[in-house]
Amino acid sequence: MKFSTLAAGLLSAAGLAFAQGEAATGSVSKGPFPFDLNGSNFTYPYPVNVFTFTSQQQKLQMAFMDVKPTCAPNGQTAVLLHGKNFCGATWNSTIVALAGAGYRVIAPDQVGWCKSSKPESYQFSLNQLAWNTRGLLNTLGIGNITLIGHSVGGMLSTRFALQYPNTIDRLVLVDPVGLEDYVEKGVPYVSIDTDIAAEAAQTFAALKGYEQSIYYAGQWDDSYTIWVTMLTNVYFGSKRAQFIKNQGQIVDMVLTSPVVQYFKDVVSKTLLIIGDQDKVAIGANWSPPEVAANLGHISVIGPQVCDTIPDCTLYQFPTLGHAPQISAPSNFTRVVLDWLEQ
Ligand SMILES: *[C@@H]1O[C@H](CO)[C@@H](O)[C@H](O)[C@H]1NC(C)=O
Ligand SMILES: *[C@@H]1O[C@H](CO)[C@@H](O)[C@H](O)[C@H]1NC(C)=O
Ligand SMILES: *[C@@H]1O[C@H](CO)[C@@H](O)[C@H](O)[C@H]1NC(C)=O
Ligand SMILES: *[C@@H]1O[C@H](CO)[C@@H](O)[C@H](O)[C@H]1NC(C)=O
Ligand SMILES: CC(=O)N[C@H]1CO[C@H](CO)[C@@H](O)[C@@H]1O
Numbered sequence: 235m236k237f238s239t240l241a242a243g244l245l246s247a248a249g250l251a252f253a254q255g256e257a258a259t260g261s262v263s264k265g266p267f268p269f270d271l272n273g274s275n276f277t278y279p280y281p282v283n284v285f286t287f288t289s290q291q292q293k294l295q296m297a298f299m300d301v302k303p304t305c306a307p308n309g310q311t312a313v314l315l316h317g318k319n320f321c322g323a324t325w326n327s328t329i330v331a332l333a334g335a336g337y338r339v340i341a342p343d344q345v346g347w348c349k350s351s352k353p354e355s356y357q358f359s360l361n362q363l364a365w366n367t368r369g370l371l372n373t374l375g376i377g378n379i380t381l382i383g384h385s386v387g388g389m390l391s392t393r394f395a396l397q398y399p400n401t402i403d404r405l406v407l408v409d410p411v412g413l414e415d416y417v418e419k420g421v422p423y424v425s426i427d428t429d430i431a432a433e434a435a436q437t438f439a440a441l442k443g444y445e446q447s448i449y450y451a452g453q454w455d456d457s458y459t460i461w462v463t464m465l466t467n468v469y470f471g472s473k474r475a476q477f478i479k480n481q482g483q484i485v486d487m488v489l490t491s492p493v494v495q496y497f498k499d500v501v502s503k504t505l506l507i508i509g510d511q512d513k514v515a516i517g518a519n520w521s522p523p524e525v526a527a528n529l530g531h532i533s534v535i536g537p538q539v540c541d542t543i544p545d546c547t548l549y550q551f552p553t554l555g556h557a558p559q560i561s562a563p564s565n566f567t568r569v570v571l572d573w574l575e576q
Pocket of ligand 3: 275466468470471
């Protein structure tokens with residue numbers, strides 16, 4: 235059966251119209267793929283598949299893991315969206331817990347990141363990345379999902395929820411970027427070229443130092459190191475030039491497409507998880523001190539945003555920072571599963 239017939243059948247059977255908007259169409263391959271897949275030779279915890287589709291007049295690939303439930307299936311699919319300094323692989327412990335609770339788990343790498351295509355020319359937008367991701371799910375025949383997004387992946391999940399509201403059963407936002415509008419709060423605009431130059435200057439030590447101070451409340455645990463290794467592998471890998479360009483474009487995308495104004499329009503049942511020590515604020519590092527001082531107070535703006543989402547539950551980890559799924563994996567998955575299983 236052709237994809238369009240399959241998707242139309244599934245969606246109409248579920249009572250959905252295509253009025254919610256179109257999405258990518260393409261095909262899925264299970265490989266085998268080269269050891270160095272689109273500039274990353276980091277070994278993922280589960281087999282990697284590739285979704286090939288056309289976007290902006292070029293063939294692109296999104297790598298993703300598709301993990302079966304490891305106990306009696308509950309019939310539901312959880313989709314995990316990574317953040318800017320992360321990949322699908324960073325969800326490892328979350329994948330284990332969700333698959334162990336009966337979920338099928340899909341963890342993609344977005345275009346511009348990790349093992350996915352790094353196009354030399356691409357107009358990045360959160361809506362475009364949502365279109366790509368929804369298309370991957372349609373191609374796999376997956377209808378309603380539990381969508382879990384972290385950091386920039388949380389911002390993307392918010393756009394996804396606005397764009398495809400009828401395909402989300404539950405939404406979990408984990409320390410999402412975009413709880414405030416950085417530009418509105420005074421972050422000066424810098425060019426994409428400046429963003430690219432900053433990406434080109436990244437090193438293992440610089441990334442580790444940034445993550446320690448901004449993500450992990452000054453702490454470092456040896457278990458975090460692998461995720462910096464995974465990232466530097468791409469920064470210094472075979473697609474370095476395209477990767478740093480794409481990452482610069484992605485910083486611009488985050489600054490120029492705020493979501494905070496739209497949380498009131500999110501109709502999905504939502505769990506917002508924050509670490510009170512999270513200090514992430516895009517552009518704070520090039521803003522004047524008085525602007526920077528007003529940014530990244532996640533423990534204050536998290537509750538404010540949750541108040542504006544019509545159906546929101548807030549969970550705060552007082553001692554954790556930007557990545558609770560990495561710094562306290564079992565606490566994190568317990569919070570998520572308790573809420574999902576309510
Ligand atoms: C993923 O988790 C499994 C099980 O906990 C562990 O054995 C493996 O080393 C982890 N892999 C990565 C890349 O973190
Ligand atoms: C998806 O889940 C939401 C919330 O449970 C529900 O409103 C919607 O009808 C579901 N969509 C489909 C296609 O089942
Ligand atoms: C993997 O990529 C890194 C660069 O990120 C490179 O230094 C290393 O040689 C590559 N390993 C192999 C086996 O290709
Ligand atoms: C994680 O859970 C354990 C056991 O309930 C608790 O002692 C610990 O304080 C929790 N850690 C965090 C960071 O929430
Ligand atoms: C842009 C690019 O190099 N894409 C490659 C990503 O990996 C897939 C699978 O090996 C290739 O088919 C693409 O050419």
